[in-house]
Amino acid sequence: MEVDLVIIGAGSGGYEAGIYAYRRGMRTVLVELSPESVGGNCLNRGCIPSKYMRHGAYLIDKFEKMPEWGILPKGFDIDYKKLKEGRDNVVITIRENFKKFAQQINLPIIYGRGVVKDPNTVFVEGAEETIKTKFILVATGSRPVAVGNLVPDGKSVVDTDQIWDIDFVPKKVLIVGGGAVGVEFAYIFRKYGSKVVLVELQRRILPVDDIPEDSGRYLGRKLKQLGVDIRTKTTVESWEKTPDGVKAKLSDGTEVEADFILLAVGRKPTTQGFGLEEVGVEMDQKGFIKVNEFSQTTVPNIYACGDVTSPLMLAHKAMYEGKIAVNHMLGGTDWKRDDRVIPKIIYSAFEVASVGLTEDQAEDEDYEVLVGVTSFVTNPKAMDDGENEGFVRIVADEETGEILGCHIVGPHAGELIHQVVHMIRDRKNVEFASKTMYSHPSLSEAIGQSASEIHYGPITWVKR
Amino acid sequence: MEVDLVIIGAGSGGYEAGIYAYRRGMRTVLVELSPESVGGNCLNRGCIPSKYMRHGAYLIDKFEKMPEWGILPKGFDIDYKKLKEGRDNVVITIRENFKKFAQQINLPIIYGRGVVKDPNTVFVEGAEETIKTKFILVATGSRPVAVGNLVPDGKSVVDTDQIWDIDFVPKKVLIVGGGAVGVEFAYIFRKYGSKVVLVELQRRILPVDDIPEDSGRYLGRKLKQLGVDIRTKTTVESWEKTPDGVKAKLSDGTEVEADFILLAVGRKPTTQGFGLEEVGVEMDQKGFIKVNEFSQTTVPNIYACGDVTSPLMLAHKAMYEGKIAVNHMLGGTDWKRDDRVIPKIIYSAFEVASVGLTEDQAEDEDYEVLVGVTSFVTNPKAMDDGENEGFVRIVADEETGEILGCHIVGPHAGELIHQVVHMIRDRKNVEFASKTMYSHPSLSEAIGQSASEIHYGPITWVKR
Numbered sequence: 001m002e003v004d005l006v007i008i009g010a011g012s013g014g015y016e017a018g019i020y021a022y023r024r025g026m027r028t029v030l031v032e033l034s035p036e037s038v039g040g041n042c043l044n045r046g047c048i049p050s051k052y053m054r055h056g057a058y059l060i061d062k063f064e065k066m067p068e069w070g071i072l073p074k075g076f077d078i079d080y081k082k083l084k085e086g087r088d089n090v091v092i093t094i095r096e097n098f099k100k101f102a103q104q105i106n107l108p109i110i111y112g113r114g115v116v117k118d119p120n121t122v123f124v125e126g127a128e129e130t131i132k133t134k135f136i137l138v139a140t141g142s143r144p145v146a147v148g149n150l151v152p153d154g155k156s157v158v159d160t161d162q163i164w165d166i167d168f169v170p171k172k173v174l175i176v177g178g179g180a181v182g183v184e185f186a187y188i189f190r191k192y193g194s195k196v197v198l199v200e201l202q203r204r205i206l207p208v209d210d211i212p213e214d215s216g217r218y219l220g221r222k223l224k225q226l227g228v229d230i231r232t233k234t235t236v237e238s239w240e241k242t243p244d245g246v247k248a249k250l251s252d253g254t255e256v257e258a259d260f261i262l263l264a265v266g267r268k269p270t271t272q273g274f275g276l277e278e279v280g281v282e283m284d285q286k287g288f289i290k291v292n293e294f295s296q297t298t299v300p301n302i303y304a305c306g307d308v309t310s311p312l313m314l315a316h317k318a319m320y321e322g323k324i325a326v327n328h329m330l331g332g333t334d335w336k337r338d339d340r341v342i343p344k345i346i347y348s349a350f351e352v353a354s355v356g357l358t359e360d361q362a363e364d365e366d367y368e369v370l371v372g373v374t375s376f377v378t379n380p381k382a383m384d385d386g387e388n389e390g391f392v393r394i395v396a397d398e399e400t401g402e403i404l405g406c407h408i409v410g411p412h413a414g415e416l417i418h419q420v421v422h423m424i425r426d427r428k429n430v431e432f433a434s435k436t437m438y439s440h441p442s443l444s445e446a447i448g449q450s451a452s453e454i455h456y457g458p459i460t461w462v463k464r
Numbered sequence: 465m466e467v468d469l470v471i472i473g474a475g476s477g478g479y480e481a482g483i484y485a486y487r488r489g490m491r492t493v494l495v496e497l498s499p500e501s502v503g504g505n506c507l508n509r510g511c512i513p514s515k516y517m518r519h520g521a522y523l524i525d526k527f528e529k530m531p532e533w534g535i536l537p538k539g540f541d542i543d544y545k546k547l548k549e550g551r552d553n554v555v556i557t558i559r560e561n562f563k564k565f566a567q568q569i570n571l572p573i574i575y576g577r578g579v580v581k582d583p584n585t586v587f588v589e590g591a592e593e594t595i596k597t598k599f600i601l602v603a604t605g606s607r608p609v610a611v612g613n614l615v616p617d618g619k620s621v622v623d624t625d626q627i628w629d630i631d632f633v634p635k636k637v638l639i640v641g642g643g644a645v646g647v648e649f650a651y652i653f654r655k656y657g658s659k660v661v662l663v664e665l666q667r668r669i670l671p672v673d674d675i676p677e678d679s680g681r682y683l684g685r686k687l688k689q690l691g692v693d694i695r696t697k698t699t700v701e702s703w704e705k706t707p708d709g710v711k712a713k714l715s716d717g718t719e720v721e722a723d724f725i726l727l728a729v730g731r732k733p734t735t736q737g738f739g740l741e742e743v744g745v746e747m748d749q750k751g752f753i754k755v756n757e758f759s760q761t762t763v764p765n766i767y768a769c770g771d772v773t774s775p776l777m778l779a780h781k782a783m784y785e786g787k788i789a790v791n792h793m794l795g796g797t798d799w800k801r802d803d804r805v806i807p808k809i810i811y812s813a814f815e816v817a818s819v820g821l822t823e824d825q826a827e828d829e830d831y832e833v834l835v836g837v838t839s840f841v842t843n844p845k846a847m848d849d850g851e852n853e854g855f856v857r858i859v860a861d862e863e864t865g866e867i868l869g870c871h872i873v874g875p876h877a878g879e880l881i882h883q884v885v886h887m888i889r890d891r892k893n894v895e896f897a898s899k900t901m902y903s904h905p906s907l908s909e910a911i912g913q914s915a916s917e918i919h920y921g922p923i924t925w926v927k928r
Contacts, residue, residue, distance in 0.1 A: 051848040059529075072541040072546075073538070079531075082533075315904040386519065415876055415880060415906060419883050422900050428890075437807065441512060441515060442878055457487070
């Protein structure tokens, strides 16, 4: 078989790159371990099933507010198996759609392990097929890490690959890690009735540089309000099995009993066993594949996208890098990786969305920064929807008004942020954002108002 | 009293213009009939209370879907008075916030009827105050119209000013008019348990040029599925009171009994009694105030905004025109009225959003048109949320790829559309829209996909 492009890994990045390569006229082949793993982590063990479960938690929130809309419900029972079933149906439907579509456009998926033999040859173990190719895209993804004595066994210690098999609502769960996955499951399990203890090593939840402290703290307060027991600057010192589950000793001196421990402490790139180093693809010290702004590795015709390239493991970053790689294979040098335009969204008790720089980051880059904040508390549409919590925060360059970053907490933040993604990509300033006609009432108005706060000077009557 | 600007009417347009004028340093006074009417129709008898009720209907939709998320509810009762109470609380809170905020920034509101005595003098009847001013902005809004023998009495025939006083769920309601208000209340009453008959004179619901036929039809099908009895090309020929309500004879030969008739056939501008014509402000044949692209009337220092200027009666159009007027008073000629950038959003069984041109309109303007459509049926986020119905439709110029219009039906269409409002305003093309990094999974991805359908050529696997 001879093609233009072999993509190793049909997860979000590989799949999207495959479709894009097809659109651009490249003869392309996808190589994926098995028919069950098409769609990768995001689809099968990540964003898609977790968003489904998160929507269930959101529905319970809605349920509790219904009386204000004259709807007086008579209580509800929880059937976790039905939740799981609904969730798995969505995952399977999307996966089968993927495969059907690939077939329709004659984008072959070969099942097996793709191993690079030389820069122009991929051998698929399992299918026992040798493919000659002009280009290779490595999109092999990542897998959960364990820490110390917390070794996942799927029962007492459950990692983010294993959580999907749990088929009951735990009475009590101990979540280790206050990042995106940790706060998401804290919200899900809490709303479905669990007692939740969330421990985080660092001093706040969502402890990453590109999410401002305010966003993390605002979410943290809400989770606490909902009854999540958040312990920051805390670790699990030891744990043991008990007849009912586990007992853990925390670094704050307390003991926590739980049905199981959910380990959500991060992921590492999957880069071994694909023959990459053997042909000269270099890794950095942390095991990520070194890529340039076009997602090109140290071997010029081999590219990489997604979780293998950096710790910011987001499906859409993978999809984007995959397309940039394809564009570059075809000679395009106009489209480059650009960290400023990556939306980062967390779905927990609120949606927490960020794009571009935080104030701290902007100051580190020597900007004089202006910030405009608008609360959803008084936003009419948010009030109509009973979701008037959170805020829109815009960070701009004082000199030019250029929008450097935007950080939204609250209703539909994950969709709203895209307005600013477009603007940051296009280097728009706050005057532009303030002069758009926003529908009234809408949540989007808060974006215009935050921009106006900067452009015209602050007058806001924010209740924070 | 001597000021720079008197604004007659503190509805959406007047209020927003007042804040903007304050931001721009003008000494400004708002004149409004009474403390109870601050906020105008939108706040008191329009978009705000109706969006609240619409959210209740949406909650009932959500309630019914909960079992798929493992939430098994035990039924509910309806308490319409609580709905009304919650709704009125939101309206009053926003109104009081408005007033408090105006006070905080020293933007006076004088209560009474503002009458223009000469282009530089407004006399406020009631307050008996004469104000000398450089500029006047007329923002007096609109009121419902009646048709033929359907004369609103608040009981048998209820107009859109009176519907807010109804304090029970009608067993059966006859809605006259299939425009924005008609389809909104059809959905609300249907979900709260009413039988609903919706009659529309024209051949489809949402019968306006700037909403494409596909959007109206898609919504119509959904309403019918929910049990709304839609009768297009139909009118009420006669009606009479009965012991239980009303009985109406329709032009299709049938008779409909109902608790009351909701009349939602449109609004007319409120332009009489303000001394406008006396000082030379000209009206068009339909009674709208003639304005130029800067919202300036035929008297150079008198401007008008909102419902008095055109039949497209949208709060945000009023707000926008008000700001353009203020900008022009201060010498700005860069900011003009532009119909292409007005988002139009209807909240019914779906959100139906439009901006810019439909295909028909684009063809009328001699564009060669390309259209990209992406269904929400297979959108992963929409599937996770159980709202995978509807579509994103982008209309572009074949020659340049410029985005001419966008029409979204489905989840959060009313927020999503703003991404394209920004783009259309900035004359962006489909290449721009297709190269943004959209979060995965998100509804917003459907915008990028529709743009890609045009830019790269169609490959979509849309289930329509």
